[in-house]
Amino acid sequence: MRTRTLTAATALAVLFGSTALAVTSAAPALADSSTVLPVTSTGDVVVDGVHQRVFISDPKSGKVVATDYSGTVVGTVESLPGVRGLELSADSGTLYAAAEDADAIVAIDTATATEAHRYPTGAGTQPEYPALAGGKLWFGYRGNGSGNFGSLDLSGSDPVVTLHQDTTKTWNDAPILGSSTGAPDTVVAGTSGQSPNELAVFDVSSGSATRTAYAWDPGSSSDLSDLAVTPDGKDVVTASGSPYKQQVFKLSDLSDDGSYTSNAYPNAVDIAPDGAVAAGTDSSYDPDVHIFRPGISAPVRQYDFPNTGGGSGGDTLAASGLAWAPDASKLFAVSYNASDVYSLRVLDNPAKADTTLTASAPATAPRAKALSVTGKLTSNAAFPSGTTVSVRRTDAESPSGKLLGTATVGADGSYSFADTPPAGGQVVYTVGYAGDEYHASATATGTVNVTKTTTALTLDNNGKVYAYNTQVKFTAHLGATYRNRTVEIYADPYGGDKPNKLIKSGTVDASGNLSASVYLTRDTRLTAKFTGDTRYAPATVTSTVGARVRVSTALSGYYTTRTAWNQTYRYFHKSKDPVFDTTMTPYPNRKYRVEVQGYYDGAWRGTHSEYLVLGSGGRDTLELTGTPPTGVRFRIRSSYIDTTSGDNVNSTTYGTWKYFIFTS
Numbered sequence: 001m002r003t004r005t006l007t008a009a010t011a012l013a014v015l016f017g018s019t020a021l022a023v024t025s026a027a028p029a030l031a032d033s034s035t036v037l038p039v040t041s042t043g044d045v046v047v048d049g050v051h052q053r054v055f056i057s058d059p060k061s062g063k064v065v066a067t068d069y070s071g072t073v074v075g076t077v078e079s080l081p082g083v084r085g086l087e088l089s090a091d092s093g094t095l096y097a098a099a100e101d102a103d104a105i106v107a108i109d110t111a112t113a114t115e116a117h118r119y120p121t122g123a124g125t126q127p128e129y130p131a132l133a134g135g136k137l138w139f140g141y142r143g144n145g146s147g148n149f150g151s152l153d154l155s156g157s158d159p160v161v162t163l164h165q166d167t168t169k170t171w172n173d174a175p176i177l178g179s180s181t182g183a184p185d186t187v188v189a190g191t192s193g194q195s196p197n198e199l200a201v202f203d204v205s206s207g208s209a210t211r212t213a214y215a216w217d218p219g220s221s222s223d224l225s226d227l228a229v230t231p232d233g234k235d236v237v238t239a240s241g242s243p244y245k246q247q248v249f250k251l252s253d254l255s256d257d258g259s260y261t262s263n264a265y266p267n268a269v270d271i272a273p274d275g276a277v278a279a280g281t282d283s284s285y286d287p288d289v290h291i292f293r294p295g296i297s298a299p300v301r302q303y304d305f306p307n308t309g310g311g312s313g314g315d316t317l318a319a320s321g322l323a324w325a326p327d328a329s330k331l332f333a334v335s336y337n338a339s340d341v342y343s344l345r346v347l348d349n350p351a352k353a354d355t356t357l358t359a360s361a362p363a364t365a366p367r368a369k370a371l372s373v374t375g376k377l378t379s380n381a382a383f384p385s386g387t388t389v390s391v392r393r394t395d396a397e398s399p400s401g402k403l404l405g406t407a408t409v410g411a412d413g414s415y416s417f418a419d420t421p422p423a424g425g426q427v428v429y430t431v432g433y434a435g436d437e438y439h440a441s442a443t444a445t446g447t448v449n450v451t452k453t454t455t456a457l458t459l460d461n462n463g464k465v466y467a468y469n470t471q472v473k474f475t476a477h478l479g480a481t482y483r484n485r486t487v488e489i490y491a492d493p494y495g496g497d498k499p500n501k502l503i504k505s506g507t508v509d510a511s512g513n514l515s516a517s518v519y520l521t522r523d524t525r526l527t528a529k530f531t532g533d534t535r536y537a538p539a540t541v542t543s544t545v546g547a548r549v550r551v552s553t554a555l556s557g558y559y560t561t562r563t564a565w566n567q568t569y570r571y572f573h574k575s576k577d578p579v580f581d582t583t584m585t586p587y588p589n590r591k592y593r594v595e596v597q598g599y600y601d602g603a604w605r606g607t608h609s610e611y612l613v614l615g616s617g618g619r620d621t622l623e624l625t626g627t628p629p630t631g632v633r634f635r636i637r638s639s640y641i642d643t644t645s646g647d648n649v650n651s652t653t654y655g656t657w658k659y660f661i662f663t664s
Contacts, residue, residue: 032303034335035071037342039063042318042334043084048110049326050092054344055108056334057083057097064097066113069330071344075113080106085129087137090181098127098139105130105139105152119152119159128192131177134185134204138165140174140192147171149189149209165209166200175200176227183233186251190238195222197240201251215254219247225267226320230294231275239266239280245297246279261297262290267319272328274437276351280322280333284313289322289333291350293381293438300353300381300438305345309337318342352440353381357389359431361446365421373417373429373446377409381438389415392430395450396538397423401430424451425537452532455479457487457539459528465546465651466520468585474543475515476528478508484533487514493522494649495587500527520547521585522649523642546651549585549640551592555658556581565633570660578624578660582638586618591646592638594622599633607634611645628662635659 041060048055053074054067059082066075082100089096094116095108103125107117121127126142127150137152143163148170150163166175166189175189185205191198196217202209223241230237235248235257246260246269260279268280275294281287287302305315321334331350336342359375377389388406407415421427427448435441456479466472476487485507492500504516518524525544532538556579558570572578584592596608614620635657642652 032347033071034343034345037065037344038073039065039342042321042342044086044320045323045332045334046086046088046095047323047325047332048088048092051110053110054332055086055095057086059084064108067344069346071346077108077113077115087130087132096130096137098130100126100128105137121150121161122163126174128174129177131179131187133179133187134207138177138187140177140189142174147173147175149175149177168211176224178227178229178236180229180231180233182231183229183251186233188227188229188236190224190227193223197221197224199249199254201254213252213254218249218254219256221247226269228269228271230271231273237269237271237277239269241265258295259297260292263287268317268322270322270324272324272351273326274328276328278322278324278331280317282316284316288317301350303347305335309339309341311338349440353379353438355379355433355440355442357431357433357442357444359429359444359446361429361448364449367424367451368420368422370418370420371448373419375415375431375444376413377415377433378413379439383409390432391417393419393427395421395423395427396425421450452537455481455530455536455539457528457530457541459526459541459543461545462543465548468548468550469519469521471517471519472545473515473517474526475513478512478530481536482533484531488529489514489516490527491518492525495522520545522547523651548653549650551584551638551640551653551655553638553655553658554581555660558660567659572660572662574628574630574662574664580622580636582620584614584618584640586614586616587647587649589646590614593641593645594636594638596634596636630662630664633661
């Protein structure tokens with residue numbers, strides 16, 4: 001048994017006047033997930049593949065937030081006023097953050113998510129966009145009313161800052177910088193929020209910047225939000241408010257080299273190491289993220305964010321809000337809703353187009369006669385010529401399945417495969433497409449009932465829930481068969497420490513019944529099996545039943561009890577801290593939910609709810625501390641909630657409410 005405390009001001013808050021308690025919960029996790037971020041703005045997103053962390057800058061709050069790949073916050077670096085652009089070192093050991101209002105570049109240790117060094121760039125420089133190239137860190141800065149970019153050299157014993165590296169011109173604002181390992185001595189600069197755009201390319205191999213290409217109004221574009229240099233160092237891809245596509249320009253001379261067609265108001269772009277392009281748009285009513293194969297202008301996949309904030313359109317992608325995982329298995333996107341709530345969206349295998357595979361086979365067929373399995377393989381990305389699907393047959397003679405061969409997919413995606421099933425009973429044909437670099441894998445099944453007759457097999461009590469340790473009788477009923485009248489009944493309690501166990505095997509009685517009794521201390525799956533015979537197919541049926549836990553609670557420390565409002569109320573002096581004891585059926589790592597409610601405005605209203613770890617002996621003690629309100633009706637209970645209490649071995653069980661009031 002352990003004793004823990006819970007502040008009464010938190011546990012016993014009552015909804016008076018305009019004061020209210022809000023309870024939020026995460027949406028169910030899917031293959032693609034979303035997690036709310038503790039930020040009020042975003043400037044940039046960077047992914048550290050070594051530590052599997054995502055770093056998001058928050059200029060308004062002056063901080064950088066670090067999450068894991070699931071979106072859970074693992075660290076926060078504060079005191080970074082105006083922090084915007086981020087750049088990760090080649091070894092993923094250091095994250096460089098440009099803190100505009102601190103006139104500094106801040107080095108963050110990625111392993112610990114803490115500030116390691118701060119490098120001043122000069123009073124009034126307001127650095128915004130860092131990029132690594134030529135052995136230095138380059139940064140765009142605003143600089144007393146006009147923009148330029150500078151460098152930070154950390155190779156010597158002391159850091160060296162050199163400003164005004166673009167000696168050919170000044171910029172209207174801090175230029176956005178980009179670089180790539182494919183062009184290790186090159187920096188690309190672009191205007192920020194200007195109409196029309198300007199782009200420039202610089203050779204920085206000497207330590208100073210030498211302009212090698214320049215373009216005014218490239219591609220008739222305006223309002224640049226983001227840019228990315230391709231991994232091969234050949235092109236730069238831009239995201240501008242206009243035109244409605246991510247444009248591609250050659251680094252050699254900034255001439256047009258294609259585009260990726262997205263939709264209105266492009267505002268983000270990031271490129272995976274394999275060249276896959278993630279293009280983002282500020283689109284409330286259209287897809288927000290568009291995935292492209294390298295050099296192909298039509299998207300292979302698109303994502304349209306849902307509406308989470310009550311506005312008329314969906315959530316919106318934040319500017320510069322896209323970042324690939326280094327292995328391209330995930331794409332991270334930062335979005336915000338109409339209430340300015342920011343979320344990190346994790347998109348799995350985004351570069352692979354969705355693939356659909358169908359399989360169709362006759363519902364019934366005679367044994368040893370030829371039949372055909374047909375279907376179609378489809379995707380919004382074309383399949384290469386000669387694409388095949390595999391066909392596997394599973395039946396009584398090949399219970400683990402037997403690979404029959406492959407079928408070639410036609411130009412319209414259709415396929416056909418012929419087979420002669422050797423065994424009677426249920427035959428399953430599984431058709432599989434293995435996938436490739438640009439297509440997700442897919443499977444489909446077609447089932448044929450061959451020759452054998454299906455017999456009826458039932459098992460009662462499915463879905464019922466019983467009190468802890470109740471003895472329950474289960475009866476299996478077998479219908480007509482040929483020779484075999486034997487049924488087996490298995491019991492499989494929930495939890496990995498309790499194996500599936502045969503509890504009864506025998507011949508059914510004259511009515512076709514076989515019964516067995518089980519004491520239920522956990523949710524249990526009962527299975528009845530009939531192995532079949534030469535004329536009747538095998539049959540299996542399950543019945544899953546629930547078992548509640550034992551739960552009892554007690555309040556102590558009260559000075560009297562009274563019956564009121566049809567309940568027994570414990571009365572506590574407000575100077576006395578109530579002690580709430582819970583005893584519950586134990587299980588490793590089990591938690592119980594404690595709920596506190598207050599009666600206000602004619603109804604019981606939740607004031608506090610949380611999960612607490614149950615002691616190994618099945619007991620826990622909660623002490624309610626602080627200064628609670630007097631004269632208010634409260635009640636408290638402990639419950640086991642299936643799955644969210646840490647395990648799923650029992651069914652949800654609610655403890656009884658304990659009612660109490662505080663007096664002076």
